[in-house]
Amino acid sequence: MNIVDMKTLNETQWEQAAQILHEEMPQGWPTVDDARQELREICEKQFDGKPELIAALADNEVVGWAGILPSHGGRVWELHPLVVRNDQQGKGTGRALVLAIEKIARARGGQTIWLGSDDETGETTLAGVDLYDNLPRRLRDFKPSRHPTAFYVKLGYKLIGVMPDANGPGRPDIFMAKQL
Numbered sequence: 523m524n525i526v527d528m529k530t531l532n533e534t535q536w537e538q539a540a541q542i543l544h545e546e547m548p549q550g551w552p553t554v555d556d557a558r559q560e561l562r563e564i565c566e567k568q569f570d571g572k573p574e575l576i577a578a579l580a581d582n583e584v585v586g587w588a589g590i591l592p593s594h595g596g597r598v599w600e601l602h603p604l605v606v607r608n609d610q611q612g613k614g615t616g617r618a619l620v621l622a623i624e625k626i627a628r629a630r631g632g633q634t635i636w637l638g639s640d641d642e643t644g645e646t647t648l649a650g651v652d653l654y655d656n657l658p659r660r661l662r663d664f665k666p667s668r669h670p671t672a673f674y675v676k677l678g679y680k681l682i683g684v685m686p687d688a689n690g691p692g693r694p695d696i697f698m699a700k701q702l
Contacts, residue, residue: 523615525622528575528587536561538584539577546605549642549689564589564602574626578606578615585610588619590627590635599627601637620677628702636682636699637674640689645669648694653686660684674698 528539543557551557564573577587586606590599601623606616627635641649647665664681666672671681679698688695 523585523618524579525576525618526579528577531577531584535577535579535582535584539587542584542586542607543603543605546608547603549640550603564591567591574623574630576619576622576626578610578619580610586615586619588623590623592630592632596631597633599630599632599635601635604637616673617677620674624700624702632702634699635702636697637679638685638695638697639669639671639674640693640695641669641671642689642693643669644692646671646696648684648696650692653684653694657684669696671696671698 528536531539540554540557540561543560544551544554551560564575567573573589573591575587575589577584579585584607586604588604589602591602592599601620604616604619604623606619624635644650645667646669647663647667648660651660653660661681661684666675671679675698677700679700681696682699683697685695685697687693
């Protein structure tokens with residue numbers, strides 16, 4: 523597996539990246555056209571710096587990709603998105619992408635990297651409950667179960683907050699961060 527700058531991808535590989543985004547995150551990108559549009563928008567937006575996009579290639583095919591978006595004068599970077607093709611999950615692709623993207627953020631002056639991870643399926647202890655009822659205790663007792671936040675915990679990310687009902691009643695957006 524090689525990690526490459528997405529600027530080096532050919533048209534077929536860009537299409538593979540869009541397909542992976544749609545297939546692995548259909549709640550956010552219900553069609554491949556939506557995923558293509560997201561890729562275009564990330565590449566075209568003017569940020570407080572510039573976004574970075576990297577891809578994991580295996581046999582010249584995109585098997586995963588990640589992006590970071592700068593803010594706060596480049597001191598803070600948002601990991602958005604991280605997506606790995608289903609058949610490559612659990613094989614180190616996501617870990618390699620996150621470590622590579624953290625290295626890029628650090629080299630660009632980043633001090634913190636953060637992410638939001640929706641719990642739309644009720645996998646964490648923050649889903650399906652009234653988060654306005656003793657939020658500090660709920661954050662302290664957070665358990666990710668099989669939700670993607672468990673992956674980020676293994677990589678050293680910490681729970682920093684939650685947006686209750688971001689995706690509907692009882693379906694929060696969970697915020698995590700890591701010091702670079």
